[in-house]
Amino acid sequence: MLRVIREWMRLVAIAFVLPLMLAGCLDAGQTQYDLGWAHEEGLGVAQDYTEAVKWYRQAAEKGHAAAQYKLGAMYETGRGIARNNAEALKWYRKAAEQGYVEAQTSLGVMYEAGRGVARDYAEALKWTREAAEQEYAKAQNNLGRMYYAGWGVERDYAEALKWTHKAVAQGYAEAQYGLGKMYTRGEAVERDYAEALKWYRKAAEQGHAGSQSRLGLAYLCGLGVTQDDAEARKWLHLAAEQGNEYAKNKLAGWVFRTLGCERFK
DSSP states (O other): OHHHHHHHHHHHHHHHHHHHHHTTOSOHHHHHHHHHHHHHHTSSSOOOHHHHHHHHHHHHTTTOHHHHHHHHHHHHHTSSSOOOHHHHHHHHHHHHTTTOHHHHHHHHHHHHHTSSSOOOHHHHHHHHHHHHTTTOHHHHHHHHHHHHHTSSSOOOHHHHHHHHHHHHTTTOHHHHHHHHHHHHHTSSSOOOHHHHHHHHHHHHTTTOHHHHHHHHHHHHHTSSSOOOHHHHHHHHHHHHHTTOHHHHHHHHTTTOHHHHHHHHO
16 A cells, blocks of 8 residues: 555656756756656656666766766666666766765776776775775675775785674675675684574575575584574575575485585585
8 A cells, every 4th residue: 555655646746747847946857867766666657767767867967976876777787778888887987976875886896897897906996995985885895895805905804804794784685694604614703603694594584595595505404503404495495586596406406415515614
């Protein structure tokens, strides 16, 4: 019922938005962004990515940072427009230069992966740090991962742990998963399967497929928990339903427990 009410309100708003915008009574860039978001999400109007791109572009060209970010994301994912990483990078940069944390984080990922630009870990680190220092959990986790891997910076497990903990404190599932892996491997912390499972569980309960897979494997092998086939199947099935290949393979080869347990270690 709440969603129906929200959509009805959005439809009513859109019915009045365009005339007011054309009359100069509303901020055009913000209104165009709102229309793009409504079409992207299908709120009050039929979901239409092409129409969303149209409105995001109009707002982005007026310098609206959130719209620039959204337009970049549409180019990166190929929704409503042909996928184009160079264009995605261009629009992410425009928003990032305005301090928009989601764009700074995405720009960092593009440089880290070499998508739409030559791989450059120094640039990736720069943009990721800018967003992380604004308390953006995804960027904090990414910065921790860069310290962990030594990408663009000297490997430093203490710094990796520090930034991972900052993201974990915000409940970010990917960071909870990363912290679980640290406890599994004994990197930056003492190896502790029970502590690893604590963090895998927190992420798994948020729907994180990798954590669901590891939690299932823990129950299968009795690592940090009492061995429990029913719990193992439950978590592996949840991960497999999200396309996690390891969980799929583990379910297909249920009898091969030794290999699975060795991999977990």
